[in-house]
Amino acid sequence: MTSPNPDNAAIRDLEEAVSDAPTPLRPLDSGAATPAAAPTTGTGHTVTLKGVKSFYGDAMAVKGVDLEYRANEVTAMIGPSGCGKSTLLRSINRMHEEIPGARVEGEILLDGVDINAAGTDVVAIRRMIGMVFQRPNPFPTMSIRENVAAGLRFNKIKDVDHDERVEWALRGAGLWDEVKDRLDAPGVGLSGGQQQRLCIARTIAIKPDVILMDEPCSALDPIATLKVEELIQELKQEFTIVLVTHNMQQAARVGDRTAFMYLGDLVEAGPTDKIFTNPEDPRTEEYVSGKFS
Ligand SMILES: Nc1ncnc2c1ncn2[C@@H]1O[C@H](COP(=O)(O)OP(=O)(O)OP(=O)(O)O)[C@@H](O)[C@H]1O
Numbered sequence: 001m002t003s004p005n006p007d008n009a010a011i012r013d014l015e016e017a018v019s020d021a022p023t024p025l026r027p028l029d030s031g032a033a034t035p036a037a038a039p040t041t042g043t044g045h046t047v048t049l050k051g052v053k054s055f056y057g058d059a060m061a062v063k064g065v066d067l068e069y070r071a072n073e074v075t076a077m078i079g080p081s082g083c084g085k086s087t088l089l090r091s092i093n094r095m096h097e098e099i100p101g102a103r104v105e106g107e108i109l110l111d112g113v114d115i116n117a118a119g120t121d122v123v124a125i126r127r128m129i130g131m132v133f134q135r136p137n138p139f140p141t142m143s144i145r146e147n148v149a150a151g152l153r154f155n156k157i158k159d160v161d162h163d164e165r166v167e168w169a170l171r172g173a174g175l176w177d178e179v180k181d182r183l184d185a186p187g188v189g190l191s192g193g194q195q196q197r198l199c200i201a202r203t204i205a206i207k208p209d210v211i212l213m214d215e216p217c218s219a220l221d222p223i224a225t226l227k228v229e230e231l232i233q234e235l236k237q238e239f240t241i242v243l244v245t246h247n248m249q250q251a252a253r254v255g256d257r258t259a260f261m262y263l264g265d266l267v268e269a270g271p272t273d274k275i276f277t278n279p280e281d282p283r284t285e286e287y288v289s290g291k292f293s
């Protein structure tokens with residue numbers, strides 16, 4: 001489904017600019033707020049939202065969201081078009097602030113550290129909180145191998161063997177067997193579903209803590225969608241995943257927890273089974289049963 005955004009082209013440019021941006025690897029330089037060493041659960045990382053409000057000028061698109069994205073879980077974000085899902089995601093990796101007049105209030109904590117604290121290194125945040133967009137956007141002039149290694153080069157990650165990491169990321173993205181014999185062919189020569197998995201490989205290659213996915217399957221056919229869904233299930237062993245989707249079946253299949261947004265509010269969040277079978281709020285019930293969209 002397409003957004004009703006007044007400024008869709010600008011958002012697309014922003015997605016490309018952020019994907020393209022050189023992101024030198026620097027430790028979180030957050031002044032008074034030192035990054036917490038220990039993640040809260042398992043090996044993964046938790047993102048906690050406290051009263052998050054996102055504005056475009058005076059218009060509040062996200063109206064005070066409190067939510068925890070748990071480590072090693074997939075949280076599905078659902079809600080009608082225009083309810084603020086993409087705005088919230090872009091707030092979480094600090095892309096939102098790149099839009100003229102846009103700002104965020106409230107706290108967004110990665111393992112307890114406020115990502116918006118004064119002095120925090122934005123590029124480091126984007127390295128730790130990766131994003132996969134609706135439209136696969138491989139770098140057009142780069143080969144498959146170069147696309148996956150791009151983040152390593154931009155971040156000047158030299159202490160790993162790039163070829164090994166490229167293979168690891170492509171295997172992780174479920175694409176290795178399909179491309180291992182043509183790593184030097186252009187990334188844009190792949191099918192749409194393969195390109196999306198290439199973008200996922202590019203995102204995981206730098207081993208972020210959290211992966212934000214904004215309708216990653218909306219441009220894919222059912223088979224490619226299934227592959228990406230299987231991949232998401234595997235990726236949660238290593239990453240915390242936030243998945244925006246308009247596809248209720250996808251949320252039910254892949255989400256450990258589901259959060260329902262409506263008109264900028266988080267209406268409710270909980271275990272996916274509960275949201276789909278026994279939600280607290282009548283608006284959630286109406287939405288998941290297809291009474292409005
Ligand atoms: N660049 C922008 N400038 C001004 N308003 C915007 C901008 N982008 C989004 N909005 C507005 O913010 C609100 C939330 O939009 P957002 O794109 O976050 O919704 P969404 O839930 O992701 O929708 P969809 O499911 O269609 O992708 C909408 O009212 C939208 O028109």
Ligand SMILES: [Mg+2]
Nearest residue numbers: 003085086087
């Ligand atoms: Mg959106």
